[in-house]
Amino acid sequence: RTVVDAVTARLRRLDRATQAHVEQLAVVPSAVSVSELAHLVPGGPGALSAAEEAGLMTVRPEAVQFRHELTRRAVVDALPASRRIELNAQVLTMLLEVGGDPGRIVSHAVEAGDVDAIVQWAPRAARDATVSGARRQAVEYYRAALAHPEHFDPTSRTELLENYAIEVHMLGRGQDAVDAQTEVIRLRREQGDPAALGASLRWFSRFHWLAGDRPAAESAARDADWR
Numbered sequence: 001r002t003v004v005d006a007v008t009a010r011l012r013r014l015d016r017a018t019q020a021h022v023e024q025l026a027v028v029p030s031a032v033s034v035s036e037l038a039h040l041v042p043g044g045p046g047a048l049s050a051a052e053e054a055g056l057m058t059v060r061p062e063a064v065q066f067r068h069e070l071t072r073r074a075v076v077d078a079l080p081a082s083r084r085i086e087l088n089a090q091v092l093t094m095l096l097e098v099g100g101d102p103g104r105i106v107s108h109a110v111e112a113g114d115v116d117a118i119v120q121w122a123p124r125a126a127r128d129a130t131v132s133g134a135r136r137q138a139v140e141y142y143r144a145a146l147a148h149p150e151h152f153d154p155t156s157r158t159e160l161l162e163n164y165a166i167e168v169h170m171l172g173r174g175q176d177a178v179d180a181q182t183e184v185i186r187l188r189r190e191q192g193d194p195a196a197l198g199a200s201l202r203w204f205s206r207f208h209w210l211a212g213d214r215p216a217a218e219s220a221a222r223d224a225d226w227r
Helices: 002-012 016-026 034-040 044-053 069-077 081-098 102-112 115-131 135-146 154-170 174-191 194-210 214-226
Strands: 057-059 063-066
Touching: 002 016, 002 069, 016 034, 016 044, 016 063, 016 069, 016 081, 034 044, 034 063, 034 081, 044 057, 063 069, 081 102, 102 115, 102 135, 115 135, 115 154, 135 154, 154 174, 154 194, 174 194, 194 214
Parallel strands: none
Antiparallel strands: 057 063
């Protein structure tokens, strides 16, 4: 609370334009490159001189960022929800224009409440995170996509849910994996694809086994073999 009060007081001493620039950059939890800055702050680094002098921002030739993460968080926490949504939407627009990282796009799409962007980019961001070994991030991206199931066809939705189950399984969350895969099996049975159902049952068996439920694991394995 003390940090928030101190940062807010320092921010309010700046002119309104500079305050708006600082608030815009506060919703970006990383350094902002000069090329990205050109889309977010009219005037570029020069427009941040007052914020730099106030000890809020660090300006370098290649990027700008807050001097301390606590400072950035204090600015964000002081913003009304409506303002945060607006600022994240502007960052999202910028990232789509410059071809930003899918994970960053999804993060700002979630904060901005842009369902279309979430549905388009979350599956790709999840796959990229899996490849790089960032499994916690992959889980969050899959959850973001699965929060809008009506935007996916049944097969795609089932595949997303199964990939989510695999990722939480890899994180050691056995019961969460079993719960998600239970729904996957139900959906697979409805879709009538024996090969896909058999593959999902093999995962189901593995999840049960590592969750300590041997009878359920053996039952799923037998069902998979029959398929």
